[in-house]
Amino acid sequence: MTECKDVTIIGGGPAGLYAAFYCGMRDLSARIIEFKPNLGGKVHIYPEKMIWDIGGLTPITGAQLIEQMEAQARTFNPKVILNEKVEKLEKNMEDCFVVTTNTGHKYVSRTVILATGGGILEPIKLDIEGADRFEVSNLHYTVQSLDRFKDKKVIVSGGGDTAIDWATELEPIAEQVSLVYRGEEFKAMEAHIAHLEASSVHIYKNTKIEKLLADEEGHHVKEILTKNQKTGEKVRFEVDDLIINHGFDRELKFIKESPLKVELEQDFFVKGSGKAETNIAGLYAAGDILSFDGKVHLIAGAYNDAANTVNQAKLYMKPDAYNEIYVSSHNSKFHEKNRKLLSHLYTK
Ligand SMILES: Cc1cc2nc3c(=O)[nH]c(=O)nc-3n(C[C@H](O)[C@H](O)[C@H](O)COP(=O)(O)OP(=O)(O)OC[C@H]3O[C@@H](n4cnc5c(N)ncnc54)[C@H](O)[C@@H]3O)c2cc1C
Structure with missing residues (x-):
């Protein structure tokens, strides 16, 4: 059994990576578990495509976007576990989530974010x-x-x-x-x-x-x-x-078969709310796996869901925590980094 983290993020695509970054923003310890040998998710399908619709970014290739997303996700040093496929999602006697992978490893955390996209994607x-x-x-x-x-x-x-x-x-x-x-x-x-x-x-x-x-x-x-x-x-x-x-074969078995009885929609999506909550307290979903009225099926939408999941996870663990979305200037961890980045402006 591993150390109990605040958050386990399942899936290392755009949603999972932004959630990992945002966990750091909200002082939550996080791990990402990704089945593939690399982070980036579905964007690996189109590494040379020019992407025009990421908010605030001029055209960028898929490969460049992956590089940027990964660098941002690692800002607060989340634990990154690659080459492991989540096969089981359950809770233990202490009401913590236990995630078991194909290697037999068990990962414990107070909350879980499902960021599995369409599941393990295998081309048909x-x-x-x-x-x-x-x-x-x-x-x-x-x-x-x-x-x-x-x-x-x-x-x-x-x-x-x-x-x-x-x-x-x-x-x-x-x-x-x-x-x-x-x-x-x-x-x-x-x-x-x-x-x-x-x-x-x-x-x-x-x-x-x-x-x-x-x-x-x-x-x-x-x-x-x-x-x-x-x-x-x-x-x-x-x-x-x-x-x-x-098309792709989607494998969502561990969600479908979880004893927690996660509510699904059309068999392929986790039914959630605009705040990225599922029907299980402490379990959230972000990105392509999430369905709710008004869902934006873009990478930009995945980032939005991810920020919501982390804020909800924070409130679940600490109900008296700040209830509004954080912006980066709210986090004191950036102060020292900013001093380095803007060193030419500081005189002392
Ligand atoms: C060809 C193509 C072009 C696109 N172009 C654009 C575009 O121009 N702009 C745009 O905004 N969007 C575009 N999209 C959509 C965009 O790629 C997705 O919306 C986005 O990748 C969703 O991110 P995600 O993190 O939710 O899921 P994903 O990117 O699918 O990542 C999910 C990750 O979870 C992992 N995973 C799944 N199950 C498990 C498990 N059991 N255990 C461990 N890991 C698991 C997977 O291996 C994967 O890495 C395009 C998609 C395609 C296919």
Whole structure:
């Protein structure tokens, strides 16, 4: 059993990282438990995408944002535990939360913040036998580097926001981008669809990939064979790179199976309030996992939820604590740091 912290934060994406920073602001001891080997969460799916909608930041790539978020999260030295997957959430006799991970470690804390996004995200794999052998060459489930696709013939498969995002991002870089989608109507935001339709991306709806044809050495996908779901027509496409986005498997088992009986919404979200409270006292949720009326599904919204979770956690442990949101000048820990940062202004 480990030291009892004030807060255990499950998930090291934007919500978890900002919660860790804010714990320091409110003098709470915190640990983050993250399943992946690195912090940053879903932003790792789009490290080279330019992000324009983080409040107060001019365009920044996903990779740069991760770097900034991690540096901020570490300001007050939270304990960071990587490569551990939370599998159990319960309470002990002292009414403290106990979080157990796949390594068997048990982490105790007075409160818990669920910042698990959509859960452990595993891309839904292409359902074609033997497709996995191309994952080391030219079959991709994420876009790690746009440069990789320069002047290539790229086929993107999928009909959601992410697939459309990748197709339109790659259009000015690749020689040619085609988007194949088995459905009739894209499942994406109107603005995304309009952007796609105004681009030179070749769109093939009702079209499913049936077969991957390899080059002579058998190392790369050279062509794909598709079938139109309506007409039955089969077409072969030449391809340099194939990007699959058929969504993600979400794993929220530990929340669903918790004896605490956490209230969910639509099976994938934790039902909460605008203050990021759940139905369990001392248990809060922030970011993509949280659902409430008025929820903002942006990184900016995740930060807002995170600040709320920490303030609620503080009040839960110390009901007479300051009941308003803190700004950074309220925390004396910054005074010394500010003196260093602004040393050129200080005369003594
Ligand atoms: C392609 C794409 C483009 C996007 N573009 C933008 C954009 O331009 N602007 C914007 O604002 N938003 C954008 N988003 C959305 C944004 O990335 C999410 O809203 C944000 O990442 C949510 O943060 P989060 O911390 O709630 O969850 P996540 O980022 O999903 O992080 C959750 C973390 O929890 C970990 N975790 C889950 N379960 C467990 C467990 N059991 N044990 C341990 N760890 C666990 C996961 O590994 C993950 O690291 C985009 C999303 C995608 C997919």
